[in-house]
Amino acid sequence: MARILDVVGVGSLDELATRAVPASILDSSVEGVADGLDALPPPIGEHETLAELAELAAMNTVATSMIGLGYYDTLTPPVLTRGILENPAWYTAYTPYQPEISQGRLEALLNFQTMVSDLTGMDVSNASMLDEASAAAEAMTLLRRANRGSSSSRFVVDHDVFPQTVAVLETRAEPLGIELVRADLTSGLPDGEFFGVLAQFPGASGAVVDMKSIIEQAHEGGALVSVGADLLASTVITPPGELGADACFGTTQRFGVPMGYGGPHAGYLAVRSAHARQLPGRLVGVSVDADGDLAYRLALQTREQHIRREKATSNICTAQVLLAIVAAMYASYHGSTGLRAIAQRVNGHAASLASGLRDGGIDLASDVFFDTVTATVPGRARIVVDSAKAKGINLRLVDEDTVGISCDEATTAAHVDAVLSAFGAGTPTSETMSSIPAELDRTSKFLTHPAFTRYRTETSMLRYLRTLSDKDIALDRSMIPLGSCTMKLNATAEMESITWPGFARLHPFAPDADTAGIRALIGDVEKWLVDITGYDAVSLQPNAGSQGEYAGLLAIRAYHLDRGEAQREICLIPSSAHGTNAASAVMAGMKVVVVACRANGDVDVDDLGAKIASHADNLAAIMITYPSTHGVYEHEIDEICAAVHDAGGQVYVDGANLNALVGLARPGRFGGDVSHLNLHKTFCIPHGGGGPGVGPVGVRSHLAPYLPGHPMRPELGGGAPVAAAPFGSASILSITWAYVRMMGAQGLRSATLTAIASANYIARRLDEHFPVLYTGDNGMVAHECILDLRGLTKATGVTVDDVAKRLADYGFHAPTMSFPVAGTLMVEPTESENLDEIDAFCDALIAIRREIDRVGSGEWPVDDNPLRGAPHTARCLVGEWTHPYSRELAVFPDAVAGRAKVWPSVRRIDGAHGDRNLVCSCPPMEAFA
Known part of the structure; x- marks a missing residue:
């Protein structure tokens, strides 16, 4: 970590927090524990965690x-x-x-x-x-x-x-x-x-x-x-x-x-x-x-x-x-x-x-x-x-x-x-x-x-x-450096209990007498997420992030309807937002109005003010991702929230990037009324090839009555259900339970800061080869950074697809391509990758940049070079080889030595x-x- 901090230019993780995160939203901390997280239980080891999980499973029949x-x-x-x-x-x-x-x-x-x-x-x-x-x-x-x-x-x-x-x-x-x-x-x-x-x-x-x-x-x-x-x-x-x-x-x-x-x-x-x-x-x-x-x-x-x-x-x-x-x-x-x-x-x-x-x-x-x-x-x-x-x-x-x-x-x-x-x-x-x-x-x-x-x-x-x-x-x-889709360690100890019969063989409508253990586990996760986010109540029913968005917007809609303000149906969404935001708003009966972003990726506050003024009487909500989809802590977030609230709207903070907030800032305290979280991003539930996911929704107290209910569980309240089961994908909540139990408050905060440090380290190492598109006021990124390939593509003809496919020859999965900006790569290292792996990834991209330069110099034609030919299979080596680059370079580039x-x-x-x-x-x- 000392080397990472040295390259980033800070003396400690705490200094990194004060440099990267706006002071207006940063929670104070005492001995590495942020305000609000002191209610979390102290961390314990893997075997103790499994023993406690076994006790919970034994409480079920x-x-x-x-x-x-x-x-x-x-x-x-x-x-x-x-x-x-x-x-x-x-x-x-x-x-x-x-x-x-x-x-x-x-x-x-x-x-x-x-x-x-x-x-x-x-x-x-x-x-x-x-x-x-x-x-x-x-x-x-x-x-x-x-x-x-x-x-x-x-x-x-x-x-x-x-x-x-x-x-x-x-x-x-x-x-x-x-x-x-x-x-x-x-x-x-x-x-x-x-x-x-x-x-x-x-x-x-x-x-x-x-x-x-x-x-x-x-x-x-x-x-x-x-x-x-x-x-x-x-x-x-x-x-x-x-x-x-x-x-x-x-x-x-x-x-x-x-x-x-x-x-x-x-x-x-x-x-x-x-x-x-x-x-x-x-x-x-x-x-x-x-x-x-x-x-x-x-x-x-x-x-x-x-x-x-x-x-x-x-x-x-x-x-x-x-x-x-x-x-x-x-x-x-x-x-x-x-x-x-x-x-x-x-x-x-x-x-x-x-x-x-x-x-x-x-x-x-x-x-x-x-x-x-x-x-x-x-x-x-x-x-x-x-x-x-x-x-x-x-x-x-x-x-x-x-x-x-x-x-x-x-x-x-x-x-x-x-x-x-x-x-x-x-x-x-x-x-x-x-x-x-x-x-x-x-x-x-x-x-x-x-x-x-x-x-x-x-x-x-x-x-x-x-x-x-x-x-x-x-x-x-290998490392999977996807921006916007946090791919972090899914620890074996976190995963072990999902196949235990005490959790796995329970019917969702089983009598309460049979399910005391899993309901206690669910209660723990709900309470811990309340502590972590600063909200007042959480529903675990949504079984994907998109469903959490939908549930949160339904709660906002029901709140306005109950107040006799049915005309509030305008949802403001920045142009940089994830595409599901707009789709979820329409499904919830709202009309989308797009808010412009500035050249640096931040929400254009002037355009936001104009849109609020134009729709003040009909404003239902704003959906804003924080940190932004561009991987930056926007410093005007409190101003944005206040402007929407002053006009009678609600603030939906998309929690897709909560990986950069846990232990540092709480959306329920810096202006959010509702957020969905991604347990398959921030809280260690694995992606499984594209699912399962869990997308809990957290709300302030005034929206709590509108959280998802269920016909089989009347005690959940009168909100609209969004999933078949009362508690959604309940059997994998033990993964998140184990993660929080083993990390504790200080561990969660350290994980967030390590992810931010790793992203800034990558940004520093790669900026001279692939310019980093957006940074915050202090030249910092959040937990991810966007590498801009558009200039290289224009000069050489090498595309972001070429780089992505070539990374496979180096043994790496590609970062997120062309989102949120076409022609870019968005990289997120997470806190789980060690320095050797991060350096190997950076070395691979630097080597690829040298290959791009050889295309740009005319040594290799734009339509026949290691990047355009990538990825290379073992089978393609055994036939006639007519390419202007060698078989060895195709499949064993220097940067993969030792891997x-x-x-x-x-x-x-x-x-x-x-x-x-x-x-x-x-x-x-x-x-x-």
């Missing part, structure tokens, strides 16, 4: 869950637990925006898309949604966009849709002016015009209804149809896509992903090919590389929020990649025959349960079901549920007269017998009949590709996972080819020849 409602116990193959969930090669990877060094996770995601498309009977699937409820909301808005023939704003939702899904639909619909109409679709569609219809298949009650006639009736009325399809049921029941559905949504949780008290789980959204360009989120497609070989990339990979901003159709930024990969590999490991066998066993247990209940004189809601039986026991429902609970089984109390029972992969015959005993019924005396009529049997084939037939043994699956991960660069191999060689698996990929060809299923079998 892992009962047999038969609650259902979209959450089911599942048996994760140990090879997937060890090979993916516990493997840093998978969980420390980033979103595959650099496809040449992401081929492994891209292939796994393509398998996921193929799995979903096959099982739903649809043409195209995206590479995961955040959860089932938000996938349903995205399906609703997709149908509205796609149904150009309808001017109606009405949307029919079947009565048998999961209650948490309905709640999130209501949240999404109201600000967008969509009228939800609830109906029992078995009795036909309501009167009037609708743009779309949404149903669950099977329904929350377990009933499997005639979906074909519902779809046909909707189409006759000019409406499009989206169906929530259970993928396991779709292995034995004709899937909605084959019945004419326009879109399918749902979750892949029961494909090997633990319930985890609600998440994280990979949702999905699949559509007809005609609607492929309407799909939100990510879409993996097939392209070719520079040698004409098969290669994968994210089709349409520049997120639409960065292009369309306030005109974007979705604010989805992250996915649930790690969990999508688990689900895809679960399908690959079991194959179609294995999945059908699991489904048949699940259905058999449900049918046996139904038979025993009927023999006991108990009425059932439906005789056609897959895994869920709903029984009517007038006045006895609570007695039955309590009796089952005494036997270690949780059932669903629908109401005082009705009990729901869901079977899953972990259900046994003994569980069925115990449930029947709780009802006072005996073992079935009559022959168990199938609960699925022959006319509903699935007859079409699925999962026929080699990806789902080759890896049916543990040895083959183990090797497949290793082969894929070897094609990628993750944090286990393990990383071999990209493909050459540079043709992005335009991939965008023109939305191939969204596994490659043809010939590719495996």
Whole structure:
């Protein structure tokens, strides 16, 4: 650290804090502990932390869950637990925006898309949604966009849709002016015009209804149809896509992903090919590389929020990649025959349960079901549920007269017998009949590709996972210096507890008596985040940063509405902001007005004043990222906040860059009314290849009543829910809990200052080679810096893409390209990288600058040089070599001496080819020849 501080030009980290952070917002500190953080517990070691986590896990009761409602116990193959969930090669990877060094996770995601498309009977699937409820909301808005023939704003939702899904639909619909109409679709569609219809298949009650006639009736009325399809049921029941559905949504949780008290789980959204360009989120497609070989990339990979901003159709930024990969590999490991066998066993247990209940004189809601039986026991429902609970089984109390029972992969015959005993019924005396009529049997084939037939043994699956991960660069191999997307250490001790049954096997709607430990953990994280941010209350429900933005803006909107100021709908957003800001504002029913930025990247305070004056009576909020998207502490932040407050608006401080504030300044104290945080950035939850994420939202006390509520947890309050589970992706909150517990107040502050020091060190070392575009008043950057390549590109023709691809030959992942300024690289080293790694990265960029100079001097042509030819594979070395640079320089540049060689698996990929060809299923079998 002494060398870093010397290069930066400060004598200590404390001096760095006073030089970099505006004095007006800087918290005072005593013995390295900032005001407000003294409430955090003192730090403890890794083994003590794991012991405390074990105590919390032991406070939970892992009962047999038969609650259902979209959450089911599942048996994760140990090879997937060890090979993916516990493997840093998978969980420390980033979103595959650099496809040449992401081929492994891209292939796994393509398998996921193929799995979903096959099982739903649809043409195209995206590479995961955040959860089932938000996938349903995205399906609703997709149908509205796609149904150009309808001017109606009405949307029919079947009565048998999961209650948490309905709640999130209501949240999404109201600000967008969509009228939800609830109906029992078995009795036909309501009167009037609708743009779309949404149903669950099977329904929350377990009933499997005639979906074909519902779809046909909707189409006759000019409406499009989206169906929530259970993928396991779709292995034995004709899937909605084959019945004419326009879109399918749902979750892949029961494909090997633990319930985890609600998440994280990979949702999905699949559509007809005609609607492929309407799909939100990510879409993996097939392209070719520079040698004409098969290669994968994210089709349409520049997120639409960065292009369309306030005109974007979705604010989805992250996915649930790690969990999508688990689900895809679960399908690959079991194959179609294995999945059908699991489904048949699940259905058999449900049918046996139904038979025993009927023999006991108990009425059932439906005789056609897959895994869920709903029984009517007038006045006895609570007695039955309590009796089952005494036997270690949780059932669903629908109401005082009705009990729901869901079977899953972990259900046994003994569980069925115990449930029947709780009802006072005996073992079935009559022959168990199938609960699925022959006319509903699935007859079409699925999962026929080699990806789902080759890896049916543990040895083959183990090797497949290793082969894929070897094609990628993750944090286990190299620094990932991405600006705006903090890639920091995900310590093993922080990760260890996520697969413990005491956390992983909890149903989100389990009785409170079963969940004391995880609720205590959640309470700790909420309290600690309040202390760290200076806000008064925090909700952990949002399961991505974009959803945290959305929840915060919904709280602002509800606050204004309650005060009788419905006209306040203008949201001011600086032109430099992350694209999700504008998209989230529109989804929350606001109108975006852009505020200009100065040449140095700061918000133009004069333009802000003019915009406030112009919209004073209608001003709802400003969304401002701090430190700025340009990686600078703006010194006028307090003035900006005060101006908005004086006009009656609220201040939304985007917490994406909280990595540069923890222990130094608190947005809830320097002017913010609400912020979302990114636990997958600042608080060590790993990126997992592009998810999971957690985006908690913190608010001042006046907004606390508007934090997300939940239909199953009335104590959370009356705010609009944004996720299916009350506490979002609860099972990975133990990672953040462990991080804060081990760091303590002083450790958190030191981490922030180390990240700032490392960024300024890189800026000093590289500025003469690649000018640093923005700095603050004292010549300092925050936790990241932007390197300007535009002059070099103009002079030499070498682009930012060339530099990014060449870094792969040096063994490094590229920084963030062309965001927030086109033609630049944004670098963030974080506090986790040691000086040797930082220097190696700087040395690589300096060596690349020397290569650029050789292009500029004419030694190498602009269209044939190591940068334009990058990345170089081992295979490209063995053929004829006609380039004006040597094979050795191509793959072993001097600056990588002493580092393990990383071999990209493909050459540079043709992005335009991939965008023109939305191939969204596994490659043809010939590719495996």
